[in-house]
Amino acid sequence: MAQHSSKGARFQAVTANRLNDGEVVYFKDNGWVEDFAEAEIADGLEAAEALLTRASPDNLEVFILDPYLFEVSESDNGFTPVSVRENIRAKGPTVRLDLGKQATAH
Amino acid sequence: MYRYDEFDHKIVTDRVNQFRGQVNRRINGEITEDAFKPLRLMNGVYLQLHAYMLRVAIPYGTLSSKQMRMQAHIARKYDRGYGHFTTRQNIQYNWPALDRIPDLLDELASVEMHAIQTSGNCIRNVTADQYAGAIADEIEDPRIISEIIRQWSTFHPEFSYLPRKFKIAVTGHKNDRAAIKLHDIGIVIVRNNQGEIGYEVHVGGGQGRSPFIAKKLADFVPAEKLLAYLEAVMRVYNMLGRRDNSYKARIKILVHETGEAEMRRLVEEEFSKIDSSQMLNLPEAELERIAAYFAPPNYESLPAQSDSFETAKQNNAEFSHWVKTNLVAHKTPGYGIVNISLKPIGGIPGDATDAQMDVIADLAERYALDEVRVTHEQNLVLPHVKLDDVKEVYDILSNHELATPNIGLISDSIACPGLDYCNLANARSIPLAQEISTHFADLDKQYDIGELKIKISGCINACGHHHVGHIGILGVDKKGTEFYQISLGGSADEKASLGDITGQAFTEDKVVDAVDTIVETYLDLRQPEERFLDTYRRVGMEPFKEQLYAD
Numbered sequence: 001m002a003q004h005s006s007k008g009a010r011f012q013a014v015t016a017n018r019l020n021d022g023e024v025v026y027f028k029d030n031g032w033v034e035d036f037a038e039a040e041i042a043d044g045l046e047a048a049e050a051l052l053t054r055a056s057p058d059n060l061e062v063f064i065l066d067p068y069l070f071e072v073s074e075s076d077n078g079f080t081p082v083s084v085r086e087n088i089r090a091k092g093p094t095v096r097l098d099l100g101k102q103a104t105a106h
Numbered sequence: 107m108y109r110y111d112e113f114d115h116k117i118v119t120d121r122v123n124q125f126r127g128q129v130n131r132r133i134n135g136e137i138t139e140d141a142f143k144p145l146r147l148m149n150g151v152y153l154q155l156h157a158y159m160l161r162v163a164i165p166y167g168t169l170s171s172k173q174m175r176m177q178a179h180i181a182r183k184y185d186r187g188y189g190h191f192t193t194r195q196n197i198q199y200n201w202p203a204l205d206r207i208p209d210l211l212d213e214l215a216s217v218e219m220h221a222i223q224t225s226g227n228c229i230r231n232v233t234a235d236q237y238a239g240a241i242a243d244e245i246e247d248p249r250i251i252s253e254i255i256r257q258w259s260t261f262h263p264e265f266s267y268l269p270r271k272f273k274i275a276v277t278g279h280k281n282d283r284a285a286i287k288l289h290d291i292g293i294v295i296v297r298n299n300q301g302e303i304g305y306e307v308h309v310g311g312g313q314g315r316s317p318f319i320a321k322k323l324a325d326f327v328p329a330e331k332l333l334a335y336l337e338a339v340m341r342v343y344n345m346l347g348r349r350d351n352s353y354k355a356r357i358k359i360l361v362h363e364t365g366e367a368e369m370r371r372l373v374e375e376e377f378s379k380i381d382s383s384q385m386l387n388l389p390e391a392e393l394e395r396i397a398a399y400f401a402p403p404n405y406e407s408l409p410a411q412s413d414s415f416e417t418a419k420q421n422n423a424e425f426s427h428w429v430k431t432n433l434v435a436h437k438t439p440g441y442g443i444v445n446i447s448l449k450p451i452g453g454i455p456g457d458a459t460d461a462q463m464d465v466i467a468d469l470a471e472r473y474a475l476d477e478v479r480v481t482h483e484q485n486l487v488l489p490h491v492k493l494d495d496v497k498e499v500y501d502i503l504s505n506h507e508l509a510t511p512n513i514g515l516i517s518d519s520i521a522c523p524g525l526d527y528c529n530l531a532n533a534r535s536i537p538l539a540q541e542i543s544t545h546f547a548d549l550d551k552q553y554d555i556g557e558l559k560i561k562i563s564g565c566i567n568a569c570g571h572h573h574v575g576h577i578g579i580l581g582v583d584k585k586g587t588e589f590y591q592i593s594l595g596g597s598a599d600e601k602a603s604l605g606d607i608t609g610q611a612f613t614e615d616k617v618v619d620a621v622d623t624i625v626e627t628y629l630d631l632r633q634p635e636e637r638f639l640d641t642y643r644r645v646g647m648e649p650f651k652e653q654l655y656a657d
Contacts, residue, residue, distance in 0.1 A: 006585065020133060021203040022157035065139055065153065071586075083586030084534070085525055089155050093526035095454055095536045099186055099201075100156050 004070035004083065011079060012048040012069045013039040014055040015089065019063035024089045024101070027055040032064060034101065036090040041072060041079055107170055107477065108253050108399040110218045117260065118215045121222060125149045126208035133205055146204075149211070150221025154529050157201045161224040162214060166234035166252040166276070167195030167480040171471035174478050176217045178463035184210045189463065191448060191456040193520055193571055194273070195233045195480040196224060200527055222260065227268045229259035229340070233275045235283045236479040239400060240489040242437040245295045246303050247400045248276040248284070251332060254388065254396055258333050265340050269347035270355035272340070273312075285482055285598035287311045287320045288574060290357045291339060296326060304328050309339055309369065310361030313568035317604050318358040321366040323373055329393065331377075334386040338377035342369070403475040403490060408440025412493035425500055427549060428511035433496065436489075442496055444474070444488040445481075446503060447510040447518060452544045454536050455521045456484035465506045473499050483520055483559075485513065516558040516625070517543035520571050524564030524581060525588070531564035533581025533588035533614075538562050541618050546625075555625055558638045561596070574598040576639050577624060578605040579617065590617050594624065594650055595642045606647050608654055620654055627653045 005012055013036075014027040025032040026039035033039065042048040048069050055067045071082040081087050092100015110118070125145070132142040150161040162177075169177075177197055181189045184206055185199040192198055202210060214220055223231045232255050234248040235241070255274060259265065265272070275284040278295040286292025292308040304326040311320030327335045343357045346364070361369050380386055419426040434443040446466065448456050458466070466486060470478045473495045474488035481487060491499055503509040512518045519542060522528065524535030539562055546552055561575030565582075572578035574596040582589050589611040596605030612620050625638075627650050632641045642650075 017153055017157075019139075020205050022153055024156060063133075063135070084588055085155070085531075085583075085586070088525060088534075092156060093536075094534060095526050095540065 004068055004086065006071060006082075009048075009071040009082075010043065011072045011074060012042050012051070013072050013079070013081075014042075014051050014067050014069055015039070015086070016055070016064045016067040019065060025064065027051065027067065030054060036081065036101075037078065039072075039079075042069075107168060108165075108249075108396070114218070115215075118218070118220045118222070121149070121220065122208060122211045122215055125211065129204060129208055144226070147225040148222075149207075150224035151204070151207055152225065152529070154200065154523075154527050155525075156527065158204055158207070159527070160199045160202050160207060160210065160221060161192070162197050162199070162219060162221050163224050163231040164196050164219075164480050165256050166232055166238070166249045167236055167482075168238075168249060169470075169478045169480070170217075171467040171476050171478070173217045173219055174463055174467035174470060176214065176219065178460040178467065180210055180213065181460040181463065183213075188457050188459045190454075190523065191458065191480050191484050191486070193482050193484060193522070193569060194231065195236075195482055196231060197480070198523075200523075223256075225271075227270050227272075228266055229255075229262065229268075229272045229274065232256055232259070233273070233284055233289075233482060235277045235279055236481040236487050237283060237434065237443055237489065238278065238479075239402065240436055240441075240443050241279055242435065243280070244278045244437070245297050246278045247397075248278040248293075248295060249400050250393070250397045251293065251295070251305070252276050253399070254333070254393070255336065258336070265344060268340075268344055269349045270352065270357075272343070272357065274336075280600065282598075282600040282602075283481070285571070285574065285602070287600075287602040288313055288317075288571070288598055289320065291336065292320050293332075298326055302328065305332050305335075307335060307339070309373075310358040311602075312356050312358040313571060313573045314356070315353050315566045316359065316362075317568070317573040318362060319602050319604065320358075321361055321369070323366075323370045330388045330390070331381065333388060334380045335373075335377055337386055338373050338380055341376050341380075342372045346372070402438075403477075405438045405441060405475075405490070406492070408438075408492065408494075410439040412440060412496075415493040415496055418497040422497075424511075425497060427553075428500060428509055429496070431511045431513045431515060432509075438490070440493055442491050442493050444491045444496065444499055445513045446486040446488065446508050447512055448485050448508075449512060449518045449539075449543065450507050450510050451512075451517060451547045452540050453507075455519060455539050458486075462506050462508060465502065465508070469499055469502060483518065485518070511549065512543075512552060514557045514559070515552040516546045516555050516560060517552060519543065519560035519562060520575070521562040522564050522570035524562075524570075528564060530567060531581065532566075532583035533564050533590065535562040535564040535570055535579075535581060538579060538581075538590065538614070538617055542621055545618050545622065555629070556637050558625070559597075560621070571598060572596070573604050574602065575605060576642070577621060579621075582611055584611075588614050590614065592617075592620055592624070592654075594647060595639065597639055608647065608651055610655070623653050624650055 308320035479487035521539040525531040563570035593605030
């Protein structure tokens with residue numbers, strides 16, 4: 001598994017894929033949303049670990065696959081994922097702008 | 107073509123029903139993901155970046171028109187209107203929902219297809235020369251033993267939990283189009299001095315993190331002994347292959363660490379045990395029964411030359427260009443082998459839309475004796491087209507963006523799905539293939555450059571075969587940013603070689619310039635008739651390195 005956050009990462013969010021269709025989802029308020037813009041952002045290491053713990057209840061009823069933390073950075077327009085990989089997950093394939101989340105983005 | 111017997115039908119439909127139950131239990135929360143994941147992988151279902159991906163097996167790359175039409179239907183009904191043909195002659199769908207995959211597999215089973223042996227540590231779907239049965243000077247159609255190997259290997263209980271995955275490729279022709287020396291086992295069909303057919307067996311080739319060219323362990327395994335010999339290789343591997351480290355678990359590492367001579371001795375020792383029981387001898391009647399499925403189709407008896415074809419070439423320069431690169435001589439007078447490029451300039455290598463797949467299915471049915479082939483270079487083939495019909499086929503292909511005249515040229519690159527889709531990737535591959543083909547779009551330039559195979563992988567697993575690209579490109583991740591390492595001099599044919607890395611990696615925006623520099627250096631240095639690979643092998647890395655890292 002690739003490294004999704006650098007050691008000194010300040011802001012992080014939690015992502016996973018949904019069981020029934022594999023859709024990329026983000027943790028927010030004890031639930032999951034499809035749009036990265038709505039993802040809950042943790043500030044600092046402790047907050048990040050707490051966020052991941054809340055996102056990873058260990059029971060069969062959870063239909064979310066392999067939640068993990070990834071680094072985001074703050075800019076004028078809010079937060080964006082740091083890595084190319086997480087940007088692609090948040091939007092869709094860069095070679096098919098008609099597919100993935102970017103296709104339905106307003 | 108091979109047709110399922112009652113056993114094949116039962117195996118495949120039973121498997122779909124089992125998987126339906128497993129999916130239902132997972133979705134209802136009755137089994138955990140840890141329990142479910144190996145089950146879904148055994149049915150070709152991977153989880154990628156955006157969605158699930160289903161890999162469908164196309165045994166030895168052969169499809170009927172009905173099967174191709176089914177791929178179009180699946181792309182439309184269960185996916186987003188396209189499929190992706192892979193370097194293992196398979197097709198992948200990038201967006202199916204898990205809860206609909208059992209229905210999808212049911213539909214596939216109705217045309218004798220499935221996703222078995224497309225994942226997991228088993229013997230995977232067997233690949234073969236895409237010109238099987240159509241090319242002149244072939245010793246035997248490689249699909250005959252490929253089908254026998256398929257039947258022997260499917261759900262083989264002893265080999266269902268190997269140290270790692272296992273890939274077998276077969277060629278029946280001296281010109282290797284199946285990259286057999288880069289497989290766990292590569293088989294070359296040969297004929298001995300007595301005129302008997304047998305098999306040369308190469309073992310321990312592969313790419314990935316530690317690339318190796320296979321070692322020839324046997325010069326001539328008699329036809330009836332092939333399965334006994336393969337079983338001996340598998341048994342040695344299953345016993346001695348490393349299970350402590352997945353990066354060192356392929357048979358190539360075992361062969362490398364054991365040494366060629368000792369490996370041969372171990373295999374022969376095991377082979378003599380198996381052989382003494384005669385249990386695995388292939389009965390001649392069974393060989394003939396399978397061979398009958400691949401008997402030559404009913405060709406018409408035609409003159410070697412077609413007047414209408416010759417006239418069309420003279421009157422249409424574009425058609426004539428396409429013929430030069432995409433049409434290959436057929437063994438039967440009056441026929442040709444048509445290559446369909448899935449590499450339109452600026453397009454995504456290996457992708458075909460549902461509409462294109464329908465068109466290709468129709469062409470196969472009407473003009474190619476009902477067959478389509480998939481190549482490991484991510485193109486398609488209509489193997490038996492009458493020269494009289496070639497122009498008509500070309501016109502229809504042209505109308506559907508399927509007549510790019512670039513087979514074997516610089517714009518015909520292999521690219522893995524890369525970071526645009528793949529969960530394992532470190533960098534994107536497809537955009538580079540698109541940029542390179544756009545940069546070299548000019549056909550005269552491409553012809554001048556001649557044969558040049560670019561192969562691009564988005565990670566060290568090497569699904570894009572970068573180690574054996576004349577120019578290989580490997581994506582690497584440096585702190586979340588994409589970089590690309592370039593190698594030169596690789597080749598996947600009968601004179602297989604692994605590429606040499608040029609040096610420091612390039613940022614994405616410098617890769618096309620680097621490829622351009624490599625091409626210009628070759629054009630400066632080449633002697634008459636030399637292809638890129640010939641020049642590289644003559645002059646070596648230095649002149650290229652000098653130009654690439656001049657600053």
